[in-house]
Amino acid sequence: MFDADSPSPVTTPRCRYAPSPTGSLHLGNARTALLAFLQARRMGARFILRIEDIDRPRTVPGATEAILDDLRWLGIDWDEGPDKGGDAGPYLQSERLAIYARALDALRERGRVFECFCSRADILRASSAPQIGEEGPRYPGTCRDLTDAEKRERAARHPNRQSALRLAVEPGQIAFEDEILGPRAFDLSATCGDFVLRRADGLFAYQLATAVDDGLMGITHVLRGDDLVSSTPRQIALLRLLGLKVPSYAHVPLLLDGGGEKLSKRLGSATISALRARGVRPERVVAALARSAGLTERLAIEAGELVDGFALDRIDRRARAVDPVDFD
Ligand code: GLU
Numbered sequence: 001m002f003d004a005d006s007p008s009p010v011t012t013p014r015c016r017y018a019p020s021p022t023g024s025l026h027l028g029n030a031r032t033a034l035l036a037f038l039q040a041r042r043m044g045a046r047f048i049l050r051i052e053d054i055d056r057p058r059t060v061p062g063a064t065e066a067i068l069d070d071l072r073w074l075g076i077d078w079d080e081g082p083d084k085g086g087d088a089g090p091y092l093q094s095e096r097l098a099i100y101a102r103a104l105d106a107l108r109e110r111g112r113v114f115e116c117f118c119s120r121a122d123i124l125r126a127s128s129a130p131q132i133g134e135e136g137p138r139y140p141g142t143c144r145d146l147t148d149a150e151k152r153e154r155a156a157r158h159p160n161r162q163s164a165l166r167l168a169v170e171p172g173q174i175a176f177e178d179e180i181l182g183p184r185a186f187d188l189s190a191t192c193g194d195f196v197l198r199r200a201d202g203l204f205a206y207q208l209a210t211a212v213d214d215g216l217m218g219i220t221h222v223l224r225g226d227d228l229v230s231s232t233p234r235q236i237a238l239l240r241l242l243g244l245k246v247p248s249y250a251h252v253p254l255l256l257d258g259g260g261e262k263l264s265k266r267l268g269s270a271t272i273s274a275l276r277a278r279g280v281r282p283e284r285v286v287a288a289l290a291r292s293a294g295l296t297e298r299l300a301i302e303a304g305e306l307v308d309g310f311a312l313d314r315i316d317r318r319a320r321a322v323d324p325v326d327f328d
Pocket residue numbers: 018019020052210223224225228
């Protein structure tokens with residue numbers, strides 16, 4: 001059993017929203033937050049806000065406070081989080097690095113971690129049939145079985161390059177029942193291959209941090225955007241190896257912009273702060289988000305009013321756009 005501080009025994013369901021403070025909250029993030037909040041409140045669950053700020057170079061100063069403020073403005077509240085505390089804290093990933101290091105040690109003790117000296121270009125070159133997905137090609141296993149002498153030789157060849165740490169994945173299907181998408185199964189050895197746990201720049205990978213946190217925070221239900229569905233089997237593999245409970249997963253369709261593109265902080269998509277600055281009322285924003293998910297016909301509604309009628313199977317399965325006229 002992974003010996004990080006054990007979570008308190010779970011008696012009530014626990015849900016979470018876990019934004020990365022890489023920019024302002026946009027309509028797509030806000031919709032996922034609203035749906036996670038509605039699921040939590042409908043189930044009588046504890047709702048946990050966790051800030052995923054381990055990727056320091058991508059973290060924007062002030063973004064965490066701004067996200068919390070935008071969520072409150074939308075009428076979304078939570079029971080545990082960086083501003084409220086709680087038994088499962090800390091709730092900022094940047095304050096949990098010692099926990100991730102212990103998880104890595106536990107995986108190392110199981111003989112599942114290896115050092116990888118490859119650059120991205122090395123991996124591309126070594127992949128015979130590179131299927132370049134959004135996360136790059138499948139890792140071809142180059143450094144998996146290096147002898148100590150080979151490791152020393154590789155380290156000496158690139159004295160300025162740090163090694164990354166990867167999980168040696170086993171072949172076989174990892175199956176789960178997505179509460180929205182239905183049954184899903186992935187063979188990690190065929191899709192992403194051995195994946196990164198600690199990057200060459202020393203940062204812990206999203207997959208490790210999120211799996212460890214969901215497990216240790218006693219999360220029972222994860223609701224998040226369906227761009228993360230392919231991460232789920234990696235997180236399940238880690239949770240199992242660490243002896244932590246696997247939550248249930250619901251991946252919701254993402255919101256699209258008028259041109260059919262997924263909204264992103266990077267593209268500066270419509271932010272909540274911009275709408276606030278225009279004087280748009282929160283009830284209008286909540287209504288637009290809820291309408292885009294097929295949950296209401298109303299033009300103005302408070303988040304709390306949507307709780308009673310909420311059910312996962314009422315969420316519109318098609319990715320949908322918010323109409324800009326919604327806010328006029
Ligand atoms: N921090 C991730 C994001 O903002 C979400 C992680 C998750 O929900 O598992 O995209």
